[in-house]
Amino acid sequence: MFELKRTPFHERTSKLSLPQNWRRWAGYIVAGSYDLVLDREYWAIRDAAALIDITPLMKYIIEGPDAAKLLHRMTPRDVLKMAVGQVFYTGWCDDDGKMLDDGTISRLSDTKFRLTSAEPSLRWLAMNAVGMDVTISEVTDQVAALSLQGPKSRMILNQVCAKPLDKLKFFRMTEAKIAGVSVTISRTGYTGDLGYEIWMPADKALTVWDALFEAGRDYGIVPCGILAMDMARVEAGLFMIDVDYTATNHAWIAGQKSTPFEMGLGWTVALDKPGYFVGRRALEREHKEGSAWRLVGLEVEWEGLEKLYASVGLPPQIPGMAIRASLPVMHNGKQIGYASTSTWSPVLKKYIALAHLQRPHHEPGTRVAMEVTVEHHRLHAPATVVKTPFYEPEWKRK
């Protein structure tokens, strides 16, 4: 009653987490990390397999003759064209074309979809469904979810699933059975590596966890907290709500809002799709006129950074985890944007950041400067605008 929710995996995760650094996520507590340093979890994502409890993701089942119509109207993607078994990633907007949230849509059948979101979306779904023949149910607590990410993730799943997942394409999903438990598996994730997300009934969650763990032992499976995932998602160029953009309904002022174009999600906006969708007019206008801002990748130039530290007699010091603090980005001494998340990338051996930059500074190759605090002084390290993702292994989409 007076405590935060625990996921169905808590019985396992609570015993595995050494630092017991619980993080709040959408009303739940989940492990920040399992090890005292993040390296093992991070490298599991990039080199073996990491098992992440993502149950707190909001999950909704949308079912009925108008289910496709509802999501088609609510999001800028052409949901009417979606195949059964396909998964769409998308943001969605208010009618001013400003981002409300982002998540995935899975087409479970002709008339049945699963939507995941970061923020509660029942009300928005209901507001969009007025007059439609569709039922919307929230299943966040009933459906447990695990993310198995890393190059070895397929091999592990092939061990436990009745039929191999070799044919499951990127952003597709399938029904499967793990240790007798009916699950759905989607080839999706938040790490930019080969990976899968497994959706299962909450009451059978531990069976699946145990089976994966057992099968994964020989492949280096590691329980992974959200801190390591946070580093990986920046490398993958994936942004996070209320960190890298402010949901339009959370914003206090207009300047805090972002659009899909500004977030680099122009590819999800199907302006020519049939029918009305929320934000259509505003997005059409923005498409025509161009966006004022753009979320881009920044690579801090090591030599420049080294120089700043060297001037006080120190080697460069980069925090070993993703930092969610706003850092000013400058161009010729004038602020032209800010980085919203920055991290050391162990796989790239680079200091990288996701940054919002004003037009025209967001073109790849533009040289800018990002604030770094060196021995209590705020200085600017040279950086270059790059395309995201920063890191994309060849096996991600294969």
Added chain:
Amino acid sequence: MAAYDAIIIGAGHNGLVAANYLAKAGRKVLVFERRGIAGGQLVTESFGDGFSADSLHASAHLRPDIVRDLGLNLPAASARSPYVCLLSDGKRLTIDADLARARATIREFSAHDAERWPEFVAFMERAAAFLDAAYRTPMPRLPHFAPVREGLPLAGLLWKLRRLGGRDMFRIVRAMSMSAEEFTDNWFESDALRAAISALAIHGVTLGPMSAGTGFTLMHNWLNRGGLAHRPVANGVGTIAVALVDALKARGGDVRTSVEVQSIIVDRERATGVRLASGEEIPAPLILSAADPRHTLLKLVGAAELPPEFVWQAQSIKLRGCVAKVHVQTNGQHGLPEGTLAVAPSIRYLERAYDAAKYGEISKEPYLEVTTNGNVVSIHFQFAPHALRNPDWNAANGIVEQRAVDTLDAHCPGFKASVKRMQVITPRDLESTYGLSEGDLNHGQLILDQIFFMRPLPGWSKHATPVDGLFLCGSGVHGGGGISGASGRNAAKAVLKL
């Protein structure tokens, strides 16, 4: 190529007024009416042999400028009959349109009030004139109005308000948000007189005399009616609708009755025509709907074509029918005096009648307004809420009939014995027969958050909708509520300016 420049949905008086203005400007217009007769709320209908009545409104007057602009040939309104309040103790408070006579009768209740009566009437006339001007002024969108095109008329209105002088200006503006109870308390001491006035304030709206904002509805009703009492239209209010239809036809416009528009065809936020119940599609670049905003937006357009926030707001439009009409054919011996009779003996009586509506019940002791036309007695009954807690409308019909007759009989003994036949129209009938969502005569409650620039919705008072080419011209838009034609006129003018 579309055969029509504009399609108007609904041949109520506002639809017809708008159609006439457009036709006058040379547009080819077509009006669709669901019912077999045109007129909407402005109909005189027969309920059997020798039993006909103005179905919903005992009197109706289009704004004089509309009559003039459209060159309508209307029967002259009859002289104003007195307003007679039937009090609990058998006494009557008769308020004549003639100030001297009214003072004489009011003096029986309070010398102080009699003294103030002429001043009060003058104040109400000023307030009504101000409201009339406001209803003529397009309400700008706040706050980014274009300084010249939109700002000027508004500046004119504000100037008019200022010219009234600080005293009147404050009095009118403050009185709008007051309750009728408080407003009348500022003028009068006699509860009977205060109740008589308060009755007009709550006429047709789901509010009690103690509700804030009934100061405004008093002014509004005073404007539309032209005072406390009705001035019935010779041969019935339906003659006005007939005159509007004739004028439209003379201008080359077309009215098709018994044709129901099932939906407005929308393609990516632009209206392209209408689809009839028969399945036929009629294209037109311009659609004006005189149906209520909620019906127009959520039923005819459909939520799927509209922004979710807007849909939510449209769903939140307060429509609250609470009026039932009971038409009574008598044997001629009803014994009721001439004029507009009101059963509104005290402010508390009216407030209690309203209390019932809050909880979805029919008033045990209703507020009645009664007019006679030969053998036929028409009773306006409040409150019979559309949102009945126990929605058994067959039973409700009987209850309304019985309470109407019993209440009137209690004040005018012998009335009951004269009853031959009755025809009751409840909010449910207003919805199913007359096409008014939730039986709301005003297409949306006249409450402070649904008037002026907030009617029908904040930001949408200028008749436009999120759907290009679709405009609202019914009572639910600025200028509307009651019979005046103002919203039809305003909508047509807005459209012609495009």
Added chain:
Amino acid sequence: MAANQYDAIVIGAGHNGLVAASYLARAGKKVVILERREVVGGAAMTEEIFPGYRFTEFSYVVSLLRPEIIRDLELPKHGLKILPLPSTVTPLDNGDYLGSWDDHDLTRQEVYRHSPKDAEAYDEYSRVMARAAKAIKPIIGMVPPDPSSLSPRDLLGLLKLGQYARSLSEKELYRIAKLVTQSSADLLDEWFEFDALKGTKSASGIIGTFLGPRSPGTAYVLLHHYMGEIDGAFRAWGFAKNGTGGVSAAIANSARALGVEIRTNAPVDKVIVKGGVAAGVALQNGDELRAKVVLSAADPKRTFLQFVDSKHLPDDFVQSIKSFRVRGSSGKLNIALNALPDFTCLPGEGPLHRGAISISPSVDYIERAYDEAKYGQFSKNPYIDMIIPSMIDRDMAPPGHHVMSCFVQYAPYDIEGGWDDAKRDAFGETVISTIEKYAPNIRQCIVGKQVITPKDIERIAGITGGNIFHGELLLHQLFFFRPAPQWADFRTPLPGYYFGAAGAHPGGGVMGAPGKLAADAILKDVD
């Protein structure tokens, strides 16, 4: 300077009078405050009615005390401590409850239990209201201009107001326009489906008004609850250490430190008028005090109809003040307890006891309570807002014992037949039996109680009509209409006479804004 010669005289040592006096003294003026009673604080007062049990007699929470007042008068230094009042629990008739806690996730979980739809609506509603509060806040801190006047000051004020309005987005403006005109029931119906949630929220819209939740204009008051959120760290929502008397004491300490002379037991008879301007104050004991500035922090009726002869004021103005509505509608029960009341919905001692407990199961419940008041009766099933101050501030009652403060609505000032002891007892009994439905042991716990009717508020605190806001928060009694059209700028038709209490803009609550704004007006005029 002669002994009874001052720069300014302030009538009434309520919190507004104290604030005004402090600001005047801070600007170097010689100021005296005259208080009718033997204690300062007005309606913000703590008294030990039963030995050891301290009642925060009338007002019981601090909600909107202006941050700039806290800063300028250095109130923390003078003893102001605002303790957290973290929750509201509404016991339900089915034995369950609806809680709202100080943590977003916990509250969401709690509302979700009753209605998933409302849980989300609740978040969104809170955000929308907070933004509206942010938008309306500068208007509250503004001196209302007179729109009918052509004076430069008013035109400038109108321009400022217009400019500010233009700086807001269309959405914000409409939201404010709707909030100001809507009924709280209508507003809440747009958002929520769960009755108890709507009932509890709507209750905050009717506090101190003589209106029901279905009356237009009640939605605006709901905003007040969200004003605090914008103050950030200065957020002053909670229970003041030592009750609201603690707030008054802190301001009084600050006033004294600034050199204000506070005279208690000094009831004012008349404002002295010489040559058409205010020249001082005559006390009931015959003493006369002289000053060029007199500021009344009493209610508007006493300020203009009692202290000043009508002949010094224009007829219109007097008429406006006479028709200014000040109908008291609330009462209070202050109860001394020897144990904690045990609530069936959450048995045992728990978080419920540390926050507000609200008897507001539905909008209809409150509306029906109002219906009775309309016709001159106190509510048979009243809305009650309870807190147990001793759970928040242990110094309020002897160890192991408690005090409970119950704000009750409706209790009309003009009760049919007038208030007498029998009716007061019946009123108290009604409240206790209402609480008993949810906390069956309450009666056994009671060791003493004080029942306060609007008549008592008038008698003790000297507020005409017993309205806790000195005047109903009606739309036409706000902003440039408060207390009278054309006189909302804290000045009065009598030169030298000023008005700065809850009956002036921006109204009641332990806010201090009218006092500060009045002092500002004075300083602008005299310097």
